[in-house]
Amino acid sequence: MTHPLSRRDSLKLAAAAGMAGVVTAYPGRRSFANAHRVQDLAVEATRITVDGVQSNALAIGGTVPGPLLQWREGEEVVIRVTNRLTEATSIHWHGLLLAGVMDGAPGFNGYEAIAPGQTYTYRFQLRQAGTYWYHSHSAAQEQAGMYGAIVIEPAQPEAVRVARDYVVLLSDHSPEAPDAIFRNLRNREGYYNRGQRTFLDFARDVRRDGWSATVADRMAWGEMRMDPTDLADVTGYAFLINGLGPNDNKTFLFTPGERVRLRFINASAMSFYDVAIPDLRMTVIAADGLPVLPVPVDEFRIGIGETYDVIVNPTTARAFTIMSESIDRSGYARATLAPREGMQAPIPPRRPRAVLTMADMGMAHGGMPMGGGGSDPHAGHVMPGMTPPAPSAANPHAGHAMPGTAAAADPHAGHAMPSAAAMADPDRALGWEQAGTPEGKRALRYADLRSARARPNAPQPSREIILRLTGQMGRYSWSLNDRRFGAEEAIRVREGERVRIRFMNETMMAHPMHLHGMFMELENGAGDRLPYKHVVVVRPGAEASVLLTADEVGDWPLHCHLLFHMKAGMMTRLIVEPARTASAG
Amino acid sequence: MTENAYNLPRVQVRAGETIRFVVVNRGQFLHEFSFAPAEVHAAHRPEMAMMMDHGMITHERVISLTMTMPDGQRMDHTAPNSILVEPGKTGEISWRFTRAGTIEIACNLPGHYETGMVAQLVVTPR
Numbered sequence: 001m002t003h004p005l006s007r008r009d010s011l012k013l014a015a016a017a018g019m020a021g022v023v024t025a026y027p028g029r030r031s032f033a034n035a036h037r038v039q040d041l042a043v044e045a046t047r048i049t050v051d052g053v054q055s056n057a058l059a060i061g062g063t064v065p066g067p068l069l070q071w072r073e074g075e076e077v078v079i080r081v082t083n084r085l086t087e088a089t090s091i092h093w094h095g096l097l098l099a100g101v102m103d104g105a106p107g108f109n110g111y112e113a114i115a116p117g118q119t120y121t122y123r124f125q126l127r128q129a130g131t132y133w134y135h136s137h138s139a140a141q142e143q144a145g146m147y148g149a150i151v152i153e154p155a156q157p158e159a160v161r162v163a164r165d166y167v168v169l170l171s172d173h174s175p176e177a178p179d180a181i182f183r184n185l186r187n188r189e190g191y192y193n194r195g196q197r198t199f200l201d202f203a204r205d206v207r208r209d210g211w212s213a214t215v216a217d218r219m220a221w222g223e224m225r226m227d228p229t230d231l232a233d234v235t236g237y238a239f240l241i242n243g244l245g246p247n248d249n250k251t252f253l254f255t256p257g258e259r260v261r262l263r264f265i266n267a268s269a270m271s272f273y274d275v276a277i278p279d280l281r282m283t284v285i286a287a288d289g290l291p292v293l294p295v296p297v298d299e300f301r302i303g304i305g306e307t308y309d310v311i312v313n314p315t316t317a318r319a320f321t322i323m324s325e326s327i328d329r330s331g332y333a334r335a336t337l338a339p340r341e342g343m344q345a346p347i348p349p350r351r352p353r354a355v356l357t358m359a360d361m362g363m364a365h366g367g368m369p370m371g372g373g374g375s376d377p378h379a380g381h382v383m384p385g386m387t388p389p390a391p392s393a394a395n396p397h398a399g400h401a402m403p404g405t406a407a408a409a410d411p412h413a414g415h416a417m418p419s420a421a422a423m424a425d426p427d428r429a430l431g432w433e434q435a436g437t438p439e440g441k442r443a444l445r446y447a448d449l450r451s452a453r454a455r456p457n458a459p460q461p462s463r464e465i466i467l468r469l470t471g472q473m474g475r476y477s478w479s480l481n482d483r484r485f486g487a488e489e490a491i492r493v494r495e496g497e498r499v500r501i502r503f504m505n506e507t508m509m510a511h512p513m514h515l516h517g518m519f520m521e522l523e524n525g526a527g528d529r530l531p532y533k534h535v536v537v538v539r540p541g542a543e544a545s546v547l548l549t550a551d552e553v554g555d556w557p558l559h560c561h562l563l564f565h566m567k568a569g570m571m572t573r574l575i576v577e578p579a580r581t582a583s584a585g
Numbered sequence: 586m587t588e589n590a591y592n593l594p595r596v597q598v599r600a601g602e603t604i605r606f607v608v609v610n611r612g613q614f615l616h617e618f619s620f621a622p623a624e625v626h627a628a629h630r631p632e633m634a635m636m637m638d639h640g641m642i643t644h645e646r647v648i649s650l651t652m653t654m655p656d657g658q659r660m661d662h663t664a665p666n667s668i669l670v671e672p673g674k675t676g677e678i679s680w681r682f683t684r685a686g687t688i689e690i691a692c693n694l695p696g697h698y699e700t701g702m703v704a705q706l707v708v709t710p711r
Contacts, residue, residue: 159588160700259701283699293614293644294589294696296634311700450644529644 036075041066041091043114043136044084048145048173050238051245055175057145058136060091064243065169065267066134066148073129073155079122081114088113091122092137092516093150094305095289095534098124100554103516105137108573109554113138129154130289131263131307133169140178143269143563147171151263152289159452160285160311163258170275170302170324170333172237172268181234182564185476192235232328233473233509233564234270239326239333249344250335256317260337261285263309266302269563272510272537273324274301274435274443277337278348280320282310284444290519290532291452300444301327301435303512303537305561308444312337319343327435329353351436360432360508360540432510432540446524449531455521456528461500461547465491469505469513469538469560469570476568478507478560484569491558491572493550495579502545505538511565512537513544515574517556520546535561550576586670587612589702591690596704601711603681610670614644617692618676619667620706626691626698633693636660642694646671685710 041061048057048064060066060081071077083089090113092104100109102124114120129152136146149167174181184192244250254260262282264275276299284295286309300308302324314320319338326332329351336344437443471478483489493499501520503513512535519532523545530547538544559571586592586608598604608618617633619626636642641652641660647669651661662669670676685708692702 159590161590281699283696285696285700294700296630296696296699313699 036077037071038078038080039069040080040082042082042084043089043091043146046145048243050173050240050243051247053175053238055173056177057173058085058141060134060136060146060148064145064147064173065171066146068148068167069134069150070153071126071150072153073126076123076125080119081122082119083114083116086116088115088138089136089141089146090114090138091134091146093122093124093132093134094514095130095132095307096124096150097127097517097519097552100517100552100556103554103556104134105516105557108516108557126152128152128289130286130291131167131265131309132289133265133267133307135267137557140182140269140563140567142267143172143174143178143181145171145173147267149263149265149267159291160261161259162261162311164252164254164260165263166252166260167242167263167265168252168322168335169242169265169267170271170273171240171243172234172271172326173240174234174237176236178269178563182567185233185564186568192233232270232272232326232330233476233562235328235330237271237326237331239268239271239273239324239331241322241324241333241335244335246332246334246347251341251343252322252335252337253341254314254337254339256315256339258314260312260314261309262312262322263307264302265307266304268304270304272301272303272327272512273333274299274327274351275322275324276348276441277312277320277322278345280312280314280337282312284448285309285311287449287531288519288533288535292531293450293452293529295444295448296442297444297448298441299435299437301433301537303510303535303561304563305512305514305535306533306537319345321345321347323348325351327354354432354434354436356508356540357431360542446522446531446537447526449522449524450526450529451521451531452529454528455530458521458528458547458549459498461498464500464502465493466502466504467491467513467558467572469503469507469511471507471565471568471570473508476564478565478568478570480558480570480572483572485559485566485571486569488572490555491574492577493548493574494577495553496549496551498547498549500545500547502543503536503538504543505541508540509562510537510539511570512561513558514561515548515556515558517552517554518548518550518576520548522546550574552576553578586610586616586618586692586702588614589616589692589697589700591618591692591702591704594704595707596690597707597709598682599709599711600682600685603679605677605679608668608670608676608678610672610674610676613672615642615646615669615671615694616697616702617667617669617694618678618690619664619693620680620688620690621666622688626689626693630693630695630698632660633662634695636662637695642669644694682708684708 043060046057046059047054057064081091090104090106101111102122103109106113132150134148134150135142149169238245241250281296284297288307317339319336322335324333435443468481470482514535519534520536521530522533522536536544536546553576555573555575557571558574559566610616641649650663653659668676668678688706690704690706691698
């Protein structure tokens with residue numbers, strides 16, 4: 001039996017997702033002076049059950065994920081966080097514009113971690129609307145379950161009206177203690193890389209590519225202390241949607257003909273996903289919380305810390321699988337959209353794991369026509385019945401991710417022209433951005449994102465800041481400009497200054513670079529509609545650049561959102577110094 | 586028309602009547618006013634996406650309503666049941682409906698229909 005739910009009810013439903021333990025949040029209490037909402041959240045150790053298997057976890061507000069925080073733009077909110085652990089903790093409000101001390105990153109902006117037994121009171125006014133999230137910024141607690149969703153309703157009515165509104169929060173859960181994972185990563189290279197290439201792969205490559213090419217390739221990989229299958233550092237994860245495993249099958253209800261908004265949040269510690277709903281097109285309407293011009297797509301890749309809001313219009317009374325495959329293809333998160341509980345649709349065939357190429361190191365010269373140009377509106381999808389315009393082979397630098405090429409700015413060139421080799425062998429996806437997108441389907445690219453709010457008269461940046469993403473997988477050493485956090489050289493900008501930051505990825509992994517406290521404008525070729533992002537994925541061996549108007553005074557973390565990369569030192573400090581009052585004399 | 590909706594969710598006309606639609610774009614972006622059966626709209630949407638990819642239209646403006654591709658294939662947006670109206674402008678279509686039934690008024694610019702820019706057009710028997 002089904003009955004229609006109001007939007008409010010469906011949001012409640014989404015909030016209830018994955019609630020198993022005792023909820024220690026008391027939303028709606030209004031005793032705190034002037035605040036619109038007061039919320040009490042306790043952080044405590046707990047046990048969770050995923051697909052019938054129990055494991056240890058850390059919970060905010062009693063559940064994994066923590067309770068959905070539903071706020072309204074303009075409200076002042078108060079959140080009292082009590083630490084019931086035996087170690088220090090913190091909660092960071094990911095993507096929110098707020099005073100530095102409320103940002104919740106220990107060691108920045110004068111904020112200190114919450115000691116065991118202590119309560120910290122966060123208080124801030126909501127200056128934005130959209131989909132965001134919160135998580136621990138201490139140790140590796142986020143990996144153990146300390147994350148939850150934030151949905152802020154806009155003060156003005158929205159352009160999009162939906163009948164249902166759901167949060168789809170992706171996360172990766174490991175039965176291992178986060179600290180043990182980190183030790184393993186440090187001690188043994190490729191500890192979790194179960195897809196390591198074998199002698200048989202080597203023999204096959206020799207047959208195909210010839211002996212010398214194969215040996216040369218192997219030697220180059222060896223020198224870099226990376227494996228070409230290094231897409232993820234850690235495997236053995238269970239991939240969750242709203243805290244539920246693929247067999248638990250979280251179900252989102254709809255009535256055929258309804259317009260449904262799905263708010264995807266990648267709250268994983270270490271996992272990128274390719275997200276698709278077979279037989280159902282998605283229209284992307286927001287990225288990292290802020291509205292973009294609608295883009296109809298069949299799938300998208302989501303980096304750690306990113307959020308995408310999509311609209312779907314299921315018109316038939318059947319089930320649809322929301323499929324989120326981790327990009328190392330070690331598993332998937334799955335949920336179902338259905339007219340009633342208990343239905344399910346087939347799980348689509350698992351996709352091949354991409355094999356990184358030397359181009360992902362920025363080392364291939366010509367020859368590898370891939371990632372044919374992010375800012376070129378013609379690249380990325382072949383029109384049926386038409387000559388594909390400007391084949392990227394014509395570009396001597398195609399695939400050679402040199403700083404400054406537009407192609408480099410597009411880590412989501414998911415639908416890039418397949419290389420000749422990939423065409424010949426569809427089971428062997430080459431290159432980081434090869435998502436294995438089925439033929440005729442369209443994957444979201446960064447170049448598709450256009451802010452709904454134009455900035456026609458944005459000033460030119462006054463200077464460029466280069467941030468090299470550096471590290472070595474083998475030694476599990478990750479850094480920025482070759483300096484680990486603690487020995488970092490802070491980036492200093494003046495309040496109001498507009499700068500360009502160029503992220504130059506010198507490593508073999510994609511890094512989701514996250515800035516606290518401010519939005520970056522991703523230079524993706526969108527003219528005066530550069531999308532606002534708080535996380536920018538910089539693909540292997542490539543460059544991405546952003547513009548930043550430094551209008552929030554403070555010292556803000558700027559780090560890779562791969563949790564163990566940050567823990568290994570891939571973080572720096574972006575200091576926005578207050579503008580001096582003009583010393584007119 | 587605004588982002589992304591028509592001000593009327595439903596328009597009813599009688600078969601045999603000639604209707605003059607005056608379409609005002611009060612939004613910031615280019616919008617389409619087009620009436621056809623739902624499946625015809627669905628087939629039209631990829632064409633609109635292609636027009637945008639090829640620069641015939643932008644999010645705000647019409648650049649050219651016809652284009653010849655390198656392989657000689659022609660694309661155009663000149664069907665009589667459809668108009669594109671730029672922000673702040675007004676367009677008109679006159680049409681005599683002959684057959685009773687329910688069809689859709691839709692904007693097929695990428696993502697507009699999907700986010701709610703659709704209305705019902707009901708033609709009642711004469």
